[in-house]
Amino acid sequence: MSITEKTERDDLGAAGAQLSTAPADTLAEAPGLGVLGWLRWMWRQLTSMRVALILLFLLSLAAIPGSLIPQHNDQLKVDAFRAEHTTVSPIYDRLGLFHVYSSPWFAAIYILLFVSLAGCIVPRSWQFVGQLRSRPPAAPRNLTRLPAYSTWRTGSSPEQVAEAARRALRGRRFRTSVAGTSVAAEKGYLREFGNLLFHVSLFGLLIAFALTSLEKAEGGKLVVEGDGFVNNLTQYDDFSGGTLYGADDLQPFGFHLDSFDSKYATSGPEKGTALLFRANIHYYSGTDDAKSTKGEISVNHPLSIGGEKVYLISHGYAPVVTITDGKGNKTQSIVPFLPQDTALTSIGVIKAPDGVGKDGTPEQLGFRGTFTPTFAVDNVRGPHSTFPTLQNPALILNAWYGDLGMNQPAAQNVYQLDTTHLKQFTDAQGDPLSAALRPGQTMQLPDGAGSLRFDGIKTWASFTISHQSGNEGALISGVGAILGLLGSLFIQRRRIWVRALPAPGGGSVVEVGGLGRSESARIADEIGDVAVQLLPDAPVAPDTPDTPDTAGAPEEPEHAENPAATDDETDDEGARA
Amino acid sequence: MNIAAAVNENFANYSNYLIRSAMFVYALAFLAHLAEWVFGGRSRIAVQSAALVAEGAEGGDTGAADQKAQQVTVKTAGGGTVTLERPAVVTRASASDRGIADGPGAAGEDEQGDMYGRIAVSFTVLAWLLHAAGVVFRAASVQRAPWGNMYEFSTTFGAVAVGTYLLLLVLRKNVRWIGLFLTTSVLLDLGLATSVLYTNSEQLVPALHSYWLWIHVSCAIISGAIFYLAAVGTLLFLFRDHYEVAVTAGRASNGRWGDIMRRLPSAASLDKFAYRMNALVFPLWTFTIIAGAIWAQAAWGRYWGWDPKETWAFITWVAYACYLHARATAGWKGRKAAYLALIAFACFLFNYYGVNIFVSGKHSYAGV
Numbered sequence: 001m002s003i004t005e006k007t008e009r010d011d012l013g014a015a016g017a018q019l020s021t022a023p024a025d026t027l028a029e030a031p032g033l034g035v036l037g038w039l040r041w042m043w044r045q046l047t048s049m050r051v052a053l054i055l056l057f058l059l060s061l062a063a064i065p066g067s068l069i070p071q072h073n074d075q076l077k078v079d080a081f082r083a084e085h086t087t088v089s090p091i092y093d094r095l096g097l098f099h100v101y102s103s104p105w106f107a108a109i110y111i112l113l114f115v116s117l118a119g120c121i122v123p124r125s126w127q128f129v130g131q132l133r134s135r136p137p138a139a140p141r142n143l144t145r146l147p148a149y150s151t152w153r154t155g156s157s158p159e160q161v162a163e164a165a166r167r168a169l170r171g172r173r174f175r176t177s178v179a180g181t182s183v184a185a186e187k188g189y190l191r192e193f194g195n196l197l198f199h200v201s202l203f204g205l206l207i208a209f210a211l212t213s214l215e216k217a218e219g220g221k222l223v224v225e226g227d228g229f230v231n232n233l234t235q236y237d238d239f240s241g242g243t244l245y246g247a248d249d250l251q252p253f254g255f256h257l258d259s260f261d262s263k264y265a266t267s268g269p270e271k272g273t274a275l276l277f278r279a280n281i282h283y284y285s286g287t288d289d290a291k292s293t294k295g296e297i298s299v300n301h302p303l304s305i306g307g308e309k310v311y312l313i314s315h316g317y318a319p320v321v322t323i324t325d326g327k328g329n330k331t332q333s334i335v336p337f338l339p340q341d342t343a344l345t346s347i348g349v350i351k352a353p354d355g356v357g358k359d360g361t362p363e364q365l366g367f368r369g370t371f372t373p374t375f376a377v378d379n380v381r382g383p384h385s386t387f388p389t390l391q392n393p394a395l396i397l398n399a400w401y402g403d404l405g406m407n408q409p410a411a412q413n414v415y416q417l418d419t420t421h422l423k424q425f426t427d428a429q430g431d432p433l434s435a436a437l438r439p440g441q442t443m444q445l446p447d448g449a450g451s452l453r454f455d456g457i458k459t460w461a462s463f464t465i466s467h468q469s470g471n472e473g474a475l476i477s478g479v480g481a482i483l484g485l486l487g488s489l490f491i492q493r494r495r496i497w498v499r500a501l502p503a504p505g506g507g508s509v510v511e512v513g514g515l516g517r518s519e520s521a522r523i524a525d526e527i528g529d530v531a532v533q534l535l536p537d538a539p540v541a542p543d544t545p546d547t548p549d550t551a552g553a554p555e556e557p558e559h560a561e562n563p564a565a566t567d568d569e570t571d572d573e574g575a576r577a
Numbered sequence: 578m579n580i581a582a583a584v585n586e587n588f589a590n591y592s593n594y595l596i597r598s599a600m601f602v603y604a605l606a607f608l609a610h611l612a613e614w615v616f617g618g619r620s621r622i623a624v625q626s627a628a629l630v631a632e633g634a635e636g637g638d639t640g641a642a643d644q645k646a647q648q649v650t651v652k653t654a655g656g657g658t659v660t661l662e663r664p665a666v667v668t669r670a671s672a673s674d675r676g677i678a679d680g681p682g683a684a685g686e687d688e689q690g691d692m693y694g695r696i697a698v699s700f701t702v703l704a705w706l707l708h709a710a711g712v713v714f715r716a717a718s719v720q721r722a723p724w725g726n727m728y729e730f731s732t733t734f735g736a737v738a739v740g741t742y743l744l745l746l747v748l749r750k751n752v753r754w755i756g757l758f759l760t761t762s763v764l765l766d767l768g769l770a771t772s773v774l775y776t777n778s779e780q781l782v783p784a785l786h787s788y789w790l791w792i793h794v795s796c797a798i799i800s801g802a803i804f805y806l807a808a809v810g811t812l813l814f815l816f817r818d819h820y821e822v823a824v825t826a827g828r829a830s831n832g833r834w835g836d837i838m839r840r841l842p843s844a845a846s847l848d849k850f851a852y853r854m855n856a857l858v859f860p861l862w863t864f865t866i867i868a869g870a871i872w873a874q875a876a877w878g879r880y881w882g883w884d885p886k887e888t889w890a891f892i893t894w895v896a897y898a899c900y901l902h903a904r905a906t907a908g909w910k911g912r913k914a915a916y917l918a919l920i921a922f923a924c925f926l927f928n929y930y931g932v933n934i935f936v937s938g939k940h941s942y943a944g945v
């Protein structure tokens with residue numbers, strides 16, 4: 001198929017060439033001699049359409065594993081996966097399958113692709129500029145070989161026809177060039193421009209991506225209602241800076257969480273589905289919290305303060321408890337529990353590091369358990385929540401004493417209890433001591449070791465504070481890509497030639513032929529329209545045989561000797577006079 | 578803020594009745610199309626594929642000469658009109674075109690078959706009206722765009738696919754051949770939606786409250802529906818291409834299969850149809866992804882995070898880019914490009930069903 005096409009285009013010579021700037025296929029070519037020859041050969045391979053195609057295909061293949069295997073930005077899932085699949089995990093680790101999109105092999109594919117793209121775009125752009133500056137190529141010798149053509153005899157002179165054709169084609173916004181009595185015209189350059197714009201925009205996207213990841217800094221903070229946050233490294237629960245944006249670059253601002261609103265569907269199969277989350281805050285920029293403004297942050301509606309954005313990520317409950325140690329010292333603490341499901345069954349840990357035993361020696365206390373906003377219990381799930389609002393709150397705890405292990409150098413996770421140096425309290429039967437507390441109730445520890453009182457509940461909300469750049473670049477490139485695509489896919493680049501040759505015996509033979517960038521029926525319709533537009537200036541001489549066989553062959557003797565044709569021409573002359 | 582209580586149970590029930598009635602009428606349309614194909618097959622003995630061979634052999638070279646001599650009226654300077662003959666435009670078949678003409682369609686040369694085909698189209702129109710009304714009532718029942726979960730996606734998806742097909746019919750495009758395949762798949766789609774994926778009318782989780790949802794999801798549904806039509810075209814192209822190769826080699830079967838193939842449009846037409854559809858929605862799909870990125874930026878603070886749904890949207894996009902490239906690369910046009918188009922559509926489907934069901938990510942809160 002491709003061979004026929006090649007010869008066909010060759011027949012058309014320069015007229016058929018350069019209707020697109022797509023690189024020629026060079027795979028068949030053998031490499032030249034020497035290192036340089038090989039390099040040139042490799043470069044040509046890399047910038048060929050075929051290799052671009054293969055690289056694109058590889059890119060889509062390579063993106064698959066990352067969607068099926070947990071990725072490093074969700075460390076919890078990765079850990080769970082590692083624990084579950086002990087045999088494949090080391091292999092995955094070696095292949096970088098837990099961070100596919102930042103792995104060297106993924107990068108290798110897209111870097112090769114973009115090198116190929118650059119190697120493709122730059123010459124194509126030059127070529128395109130060259131095409132814009134030169135004239136539409138002259139008509140091929142034989143217009144009848146074009147995919148669509150039309151021909152007829154007319155009484156008008158070749159000059160009249162050519163001038164009419166030039167006007168008609170210009171009127172159709174073709175670029176035209178007249179040589180003698182033939183007109184070459186071309187239209188649809190925007191297609192090529194669109195295609196180049198699209199590919200250049202892809203580069204823009206890549207650069208914007210890179211900028212975003214280099215400069216993106218993000219930190220998380222959990223705030224209990226009534227508390228506040230100041231944008232300062234020490235305040236973050238976690239913070240990851242970008243290569244170009246670190247802790248020192250943090251802008252000063254702060255906010256105060258006044259309250260948190262949530263609403264849930266109360267009936268139907270999606271009962272418990274959230275309808276609304278909203279954090280009501282006061283915020284300020286700079287360091288002066290006296291001049292604060294009221295505001296709110298909800299999902300989809302982050303708060304923008306001085307170039308930084310604050311996103312609402314999640315929310316939950318923080319039981320308020322008062323712990324009394326063996327000596328009778330009381331401490332109150334507000335302890336955020338982490339939600340485990342959509343009904344906000346939450347787990348957490350309460351620590352009393354300053355506890356003192358009955359005998360006056362330090363004895364730390366630790367509690368671990370579950371908080372349920374709407375308490376229920378069954379055999380399978382144990383204590384759990386059935387609805388996310390505080391309809392029947394309960395705090396279910398076990399208790400430990402001893403050494404919490406908090407004086408190790410490494411910071412301890414506040415949501416975990418390290419029980420290696422702890423002993424669990426037991427009840428009279430020797431079972432682990434446990435209590436399900438309602439607000440106001442107290443859990444007594446055995447042997448006067450102290451107690452824990454469940455005072456009440458506060459809400460907390462967690463936020464992501466993020467600094468970003470490259471967003472505008474990505475957006476502009478995206479828009480450019482779409483506009484480019486529209487041009488590239490919906491505009492036809494095409495050429496039309498009109499040639500008028502003097503017919504033996506007076507008048508002329510008009511030939512109109514066209515060539516499109518792709519095989520499309522529309523070029524034939526357009527040729528027809530152009531022909532119709534020419535008719536007032538070049539009316540068909542009646543009785544002219546216009547079968548395909550004889551058309552376009554004015555030198556054929558039978559035409560010349562056709563007396564009827566000559567007569568008509570005279571008629572036409574008369575009509576026009 | 579609409580709360581769950583505002584959900585209008587009545588409207589939701591109307592919607593369910595309408596969708597079920599639509600399925601019934603689609604089933605009638607399906608049967609009518611089946612009859613069209615069966616009756617169309619009666620004339621097969623009369624038509625010998627030898628005729629095709631002759632036409633094909635000659636068509637490749639001198640082309641299916643397309644004489645367009647018509648009467649044209651042209652205004653003259655004096656204000657009168659003269660009637661001129663429009664010069665004939667001769668077109669030559671291109672190299673990738675075997676010059677084999679389009680088949681006569683499902684009904685073949687059979688009049689009764691044609692009548693059944695028309696009946697099928699009428700049923701399809703009726704079914705589509707019911708179907709579209711079902712989607713509208715669903716939207717009214719929740720007072721939002723009906724695209725909050727997979728049931729709603731699937732019903733809207735089917736409505737858009739059939740709507741596009743009917744629109745092409747209205748535009749007098751030769752697409753009735755797709756009718757049987759389309760009614761079959763819409764029945765499957767709705768069947769799956771009403772049995773497996775059904776979700777009651779409910780409100781959306783807060784992350785879905787955004788007008789970018791309207792834009793992003795509606796574009797995704799339209800893209801998907803048109804990609805689907807293209808995929809059907811591509812699949813039939815592969816079969817028909819196979820058949821045409823056999824015909825040109827003079828070894829086409831005259832059996833039932835050959836007869837079905839004979840009635841389809843030519844491979845060149847099917848290929849062109851598939852390409853047009855794909856090329857038409859590729860920019861829309863690109864826009865869908867960008868709209869999704871804008872939404873992600875607003876909701877999660879990053880425009881791209883390699884979430885499984887995002888990743889598969891990207892994979893689908895690259896696969897379609899691959900297909901478009903293949904069509905512009907010598908040696909990859911035709912069958913190879915068609916396989917790429919099918920792979921790309923498979924990626925779309927996986928993103929639509931597979932990711933929602935098998936992979937959990939940030940997009941998985943839509944009640945399956």
Ligand code: HEM
Nearest residue numbers: 020022023047048049052116117120202488489898901905
């Ligand atoms: C970064 C990955 C790339 C993507 C996503 C991409 C995408 C596309 C798309 C969607 C089209 C279709 C437009 C049309 O049919 O007119 C296209 C066309 C084209 N691409 Fe790419 N492309 C990429 C890389 C490349 C590379 C590396 C080359 C150079 C070898 C290249 C050369 C071309 C050419 C020449 C066309 C025009 C084909 C024609 O004339 O119809 N592209 N590209």
